[in-house]
Amino acid sequence: MFPDELLYDVENNTWLRISSDNYVTIGVTSLLSALAGRLVRAKLKPPGTTIARGRSLGTLESERFVGPVPSPISGELVQTNQGLIDRPRIINDSPYEKGWIAWIRPMQLSTEKTLLSKAKDAKAPLTERIAQLHVRCFKAFPDxxxxxxxxxxxxxxxxxxxxxxxxxxxxxxxxxxxxxxxxxxxxxxxxxxxxxxxxxxxxxxxxxxxxxxxx
Incomplete structure (x- = not known):
């Protein structure tokens, strides 16, 4: 449910994957996907935009949810997942792989990654939140x-x-x-x-x- 190789911004339900060249991939957790319901729209900021930690990379919309995707780190937006524009449902189906949101060139990675949680530390609070909210996170999102x-x-x-x-x-x-x-x-x-x-x-x-x- 929460892959071990990622770092998590537990408060904002986002994740970060560091690549070998220090570019990072950012997406949202399966918890956010389940809370939002079937997503019908994704609006993402254009490449070249400078994003501060906590500022929005774009917005996601479903029939019952409209909300931003706060960036877990600061950096330059290099690329967004354009497949989400035509099919935002990909986030529901594959939040940690095909449903990634953006690639960022980080500005303060060594400092800001210490503010994020490793999977072993993130799982307990995320699982507790799932129980509190009575959320079911399945391997596939039902239509x-x-x-x-x-x-x-x-x-x-x-x-x-x-x-x-x-x-x-x-x-x-x-x-x-x-x-x-x-x-x-x-x-x-x-x-x-x-x-x-x-x-x-x-x-x-x-x-x-x-x-x-x-x-």
Whole structure:
């Protein structure tokens, strides 16, 4: 959930990766991605802009969220991820890899990186915040939700098939079921249909599945 090789600005939910030539890559955490919901717009500042630590690299928008991306360090903005302009959802799907925000040439890296947290120190406060906010961070961000409480799994799978038929390849659905046989039935269903069970967990009596259409 929080890769070990990164440095984190825990307060602002951003991360930093230092490259061998001292350029840095900046992005947002999976926690921010989950809190924001499905992102629909990314506005990023142009290359050549000088950014002070804590100042915005741009803004992200979803149906329930509009917020800045504060830079964890000071420097010159070298490049932004233009793929986010056309498809901001990449941040939801891959916040630490394909969903990076910007490359920066740092000005005070040796000083400012001491203000950031290593993964081993960041995980506890970030995990605590996830628990406090009741956030679920899955391996894939769902496009749809199915809450099937009190419904037998056979009927749930019929409805899931109906949903899959209207979804595009690459889209995912979050299915919640309280049927005690749900996990076994879901494994059998994925083997029959060839669709992908990307993630699952059990919370109390509820099963949570993330299923992606792959064909």
């Amino acid at each position: 749809r939700e199915m809450y099937e409480i009190g419904t037998e799994c056979s009927a749930v799978l019929v409805r899931l098939n109906e949903q899959m038929a209207t979804m595009r390849i690459g889209e995912a659905i979050h299915l919640v079921s309280d049927d005690p046989t749900a996990y076994v039935e879901m494994i059998a269903w994925t083997e029959r249909t060839g669709q992908s069970l990307v993630d699952w967990r059990k919370e109390s009596e509820l099963f949570h599945f993330i299923v992606k259409r792959v064909q």
